Amino acid sequence: MESHDPRSTGSLLNDVLSSVGNLLRQEVDLARAEVDQNLKRAGAALGLLVVAVILAFIGLSVLSTAVISALVLAGISQLWATVLVGLVVLLIAIILVIVGVKRLKLSSIAPTRTARSLKADAQMMKEAYNDR
Template sequence: MTTTDHDRTESTGSLLSEAIKHVSSLVRSEVDLARAEVDQNLRRALSAIGMLVAAVVAALVALNVMAAAVVTGLTEAGVDAVWAALIVGVALGLIAAALIAKGSKDLKLSSLAPTRTAENIKRDANAIQGGRTNG
C-alpha cells in the first residue's frame, strides 16, 4: 500500500466517521426538539384545561341559578312545577349532549403531536437519502 492509498483510506475513514458523528448529532437534536415541543404543547394544554375547569364550575353555578329562574317563571305562567322542571332539564340535557359531541370531535390528540419535529425528520431523511444516492 502506498502513502497515497493509506492517506485515501484514512481520509475515507475520517469522512465516514465525521458523517456518522453528524447523523448522530442530528438525531440527538431532533429528539431534543421533539421532547421540547411535546413539553411545550403539554404545558399549554394543562394551562387551558385548568382554565376550562374553573370556567365549568362558574358556568354550573350560573346555569343552576338560571334554571331555577326559568322553572320559577314557567310555574308563575301556570305550568305545573314538575313539568316546568322536566322541560328545563330536558332542554339543558339536549344542549349538554350537543356540546359534548362537538367538544369530543374537536379535541384530537394529534394536536399535541410534535409536527415541526416530524417535518424536520422527513426533510433530514430525504437529505440523507439524496446524499447517499448522489454520493
C-alpha cells in the same frame, strides 16, 4: 476532473457520525419542545372541560330554581318547567364538552413538525447517498 478530500476515510466517517448525532439530538430537542407545547394545549382543553362541568352544576343549582319559578308563574306546570330548564342547561354543558374534546384530540399532541423534519432529513440523506 476529480478532487479528493485529503482527510482519511476514518476522519470522514467520524465527521459523518458526529453530524448525524448532532442532527438526531436536535430532532429530539425539537420533538420535546413540540410535545411540551402540545401538552400545554391539551391542559387548556382539559381546563375547558372542567369549566363546562362547573358551569353545568352552577347553572343547575342557581339559575334553575329562579327560571322554574318564573315559568310556573307564567302558567307552565312545575314538572314541565323543570324539564325545560334542565334540558337547556345540559345543552350548554354538552356544547362545552364537545369543544373541549375537539381541542383534546391525541393527534394534536403528536410532534408533527418533528416528523416532517425527520422525513426531510432522511430524504436529504438518501439523495446525498445516491449522488455518490
